[in-house]
Amino acid sequence: MTLRTREVAWNRGGRLVVDGVTLHPRPGETVGLLGPNGSGKSSLLRLLSGAVRPTRGVVVLDDKALADTSRREAARAIATVTQHADTVVDITVRHVVALGRIPHRGTFGGDRRADAEAVAGALERTGLADKAAESWHRLSGGERQRVHIARALAQEPRELLLDEPTNHLDIRYQLELLRLITELPVTTVVALHDLNLAAMFCDSLLVLKDGRAVAAGTPDEVLTPELIARVYEVDARVGPDDETGRPRVTFSRGARTAATSAG
Numbered sequence: 001m002t003l004r005t006r007e008v009a010w011n012r013g014g015r016l017v018v019d020g021v022t023l024h025p026r027p028g029e030t031v032g033l034l035g036p037n038g039s040g041k042s043s044l045l046r047l048l049s050g051a052v053r054p055t056r057g058v059v060v061l062d063d064k065a066l067a068d069t070s071r072r073e074a075a076r077a078i079a080t081v082t083q084h085a086d087t088v089v090d091i092t093v094r095h096v097v098a099l100g101r102i103p104h105r106g107t108f109g110g111d112r113r114a115d116a117e118a119v120a121g122a123l124e125r126t127g128l129a130d131k132a133a134e135s136w137h138r139l140s141g142g143e144r145q146r147v148h149i150a151r152a153l154a155q156e157p158r159e160l161l162l163d164e165p166t167n168h169l170d171i172r173y174q175l176e177l178l179r180l181i182t183e184l185p186v187t188t189v190v191a192l193h194d195l196n197l198a199a200m201f202c203d204s205l206l207v208l209k210d211g212r213a214v215a216a217g218t219p220d221e222v223l224t225p226e227l228i229a230r231v232y233e234v235d236a237r238v239g240p241d242d243e244t245g246r247p248r249v250t251f252s253r254g255a256r257t258a259a260t261s262a263g
């Protein structure tokens, strides 16, 4: 059972910013969402999270339309980390992470020990254990990003939606974060700009352009110089990485030639 879409479209401000996209991840896999600025990645993630309703098509969670699923049920299953991390009042890192436990609270307050363990585990995994008592406002951009990821982990979701989670992170934390999410037993859809990180960590890729899916498959199948030229309008070479065997993309720094631009 996974969160998936069937031919979803979303009309935003009079324009279809997502146009007939079907996404059906295998349980536990990490799907990379690629595409240029404005291609619809964040919009598709918003549809998947239930934050907005599709104009056409359907988002399905466990064989039921997400629109017919209770907010609480959806919040227990799906965790989201968005690009524009919400600002919160002056509370500690631990408190922000503990917000992830809210969907698990029952009428009688839920299981306190499970809450504490989930929060401690999430802080540990994101390298924030020693910052737990610090004020949110004193954190750097990258640390805040990690706190939001910790909050999503504390939620113990089955489905994880991440919108450019490596933004603001230094290279060590970019690698750690992506390793972490690929090792989690959850299905993850992650919007990424870095094609090499996507190739290194994702099981499959979905490429959007102008709201439409233009390629889908394994990194090997998807990341070809032709596709990169068509979607991003840049010239690139692609070869197997020495260490992983996965595709590695090297960009040409020059302007595109007439011959390549014509394709």
Ligand SMILES: Nc1ncnc2c1ncn2[C@@H]1O[C@H](COP(=O)(O)OP(=O)(O)OP(=O)(O)O)[C@@H](O)[C@H]1O
Binding pocket: 012, 013, 017, 035, 036, 037, 038, 039, 040, 041, 042, 043, 044
């Ligand atoms: N509030 C809005 N009203 C109308 N259109 C919007 C709104 N916000 C974004 N859009 C448009 O929706 C389209 C898709 O945007 P979206 O943010 O989903 O793309 P993206 O692939 O995530 O881009 P980026 O890589 O720049 O984050 C864009 O053309 C954008 O201009």
